[in-house]
Amino acid sequence: MSKPTILLADNDPDFLTTTTDFLKEEGFEVVTASNPTEARRKLEQGGIDLAVLDIRLTKDNDERDISGLLLAKEFAEQMPLVVTSNFLEQWVPTIMLTSYPTYENVREALAPMVGGLSPAVNFIAKAEGQEALLRAIKKVLEEKPAISPPSRVLGRLNTEQRLRPTIALLFLFGAVLSAVIAVVASDPRWLVGTTALGILYAIVAWVTVQ
Amino acid sequence: MKASFLLVGDPQSSWSLTLARSLAPLGQLQLIDEKEVNQKVLQRHYDLIIVDAAIVKVVPLIKRVLAYTPEARIVVATLSPTWQRAREALRAGAIGYIHRLQNEEELRSTIKQFLQKPQSNNQEEV
Numbered sequence: 001m002s003k004p005t006i007l008l009a010d011n012d013p014d015f016l017t018t019t020t021d022f023l024k025e026e027g028f029e030v031v032t033a034s035n036p037t038e039a040r041r042k043l044e045q046g047g048i049d050l051a052v053l054d055i056r057l058t059k060d061n062d063e064r065d066i067s068g069l070l071l072a073k074e075f076a077e078q079m080p081l082v083v084t085s086n087f088l089e090q091w092v093p094t095i096m097l098t099s100y101p102t103y104e105n106v107r108e109a110l111a112p113m114v115g116g117l118s119p120a121v122n123f124i125a126k127a128e129g130q131e132a133l134l135r136a137i138k139k140v141l142e143e144k145p146a147i148s149p150p151s152r153v154l155g156r157l158n159t160e161q162r163l164r165p166t167i168a169l170l171f172l173f174g175a176v177l178s179a180v181i182a183v184v185a186s187d188p189r190w191l192v193g194t195t196a197l198g199i200l201y202a203i204v205a206w207v208t209v210q
Numbered sequence: 211m212k213a214s215f216l217l218v219g220d221p222q223s224s225w226s227l228t229l230a231r232s233l234a235p236l237g238q239l240q241l242i243d244e245k246e247v248n249q250k251v252l253q254r255h256y257d258l259i260i261v262d263a264a265i266v267k268v269v270p271l272i273k274r275v276l277a278y279t280p281e282a283r284i285v286v287a288t289l290s291p292t293w294q295r296a297r298e299a300l301r302a303g304a305i306g307y308i309h310r311l312q313n314e315e316e317l318r319s320t321i322k323q324f325l326q327k328p329q330s331n332n333q334e335e336v
Contacts (some may be wrong), residue, residue, distance in 0.1 A: 101293040102293055103291040103292060103293045103295075103296040103307060105293070106293045106296040106297050106300065106307070107296055107300065107306070107307050110296075110297065110300035110301060111300055111305060111306055111307070112305055118300075122297075122301065123293070123297050125293070
């Protein structure tokens with residue numbers, strides 16, 4: 001069985017080296033990044049099973065720096081809202097890591113966003129130690145394959161969102177039916193009326209799924 | 211349409227009354243203590259359940275409510291927020307963790323934001 005690959009992103013080179021060594025000893029492949037751009041690129045390249053992102057990924061002494069958290073948000077927002085069979089391949093669970101834990105940052109990291117996914121699945125303070133990080137990583141990797149994509153993604157949708165594909169399909173059906181009637185009737189008046197109706201149905205269907 | 215809120219905490223506390231006044235323009239707030247939770251959440255749907263961390267063991271309560279009603283949206287309110295408790299609550303499945311504000315207008319605007327939020331997926335063992 002191949003080793004799970006972890007993206008470890010932190011702008012502190014010493015932390016990056018010691019944590020990488022530790023995780024490799026524990027049996028993981030580790031890909032590192034020292035800034036948001038590098039982390040984004042490596043996430044986009046794929047092949048990452050889990051990301052561990054430092055919150056202050058740009059400037060350690062700038063308390064307004066939440067670039068790691070913003071990156072996690074960006075990736076969570078990109079996840080599809082509708083059920084897709086490759087959800088798990090696209091989804092990289094993220095653990096936020098920080099030396100400066102605050103409840104506001106925890107809230108930003110773990111509370112669900114519009115769409116339902118939270119930017120991160122866990123939040124670890126560096127002061128909790130490497131073992132705490134290791135436990136969190138193992139737990140996420142154990143749980144990830146057990147997550148059923150449809151139920152997980154459907155869980156993110158509210159009732160209105162769940163009904164959208166059905167509504168869109170009904171309108172598309174209306175559009176197709178209009179076209180069939182127009183062809184069968186072969187009457188210019190029917191043709192104009194049903195074509196207009198078909199276009200209207202198609203527009204509503206398109207707007208609904210947006 | 212008016213929203214329905216449930217506050218699990220001390221119905222007699224001054225903050226409960228502040229919250230009730232604050233949410234009055236948005237909808238109706240029902241105040242109950244911890245013992246009544248199971249029965250209430252099964253009886254009807256609430257748009258938001260607010261849990262007062264001062265008198266309630268938050269994590270077991272969140273898990274219990276979500277076990278009965280997985281669609282429930284729970285916000286934890288506390289006088290002394292900490293990042294560890296925020297982590298516990300949000301990982302247990304709460305959608306929010308807020309400071310127990312006293313200003314009615316601020317409180318209303320904070321709570322209003324949660325009415326738009328979906329249910330959390332973080333219902334994991336803590």
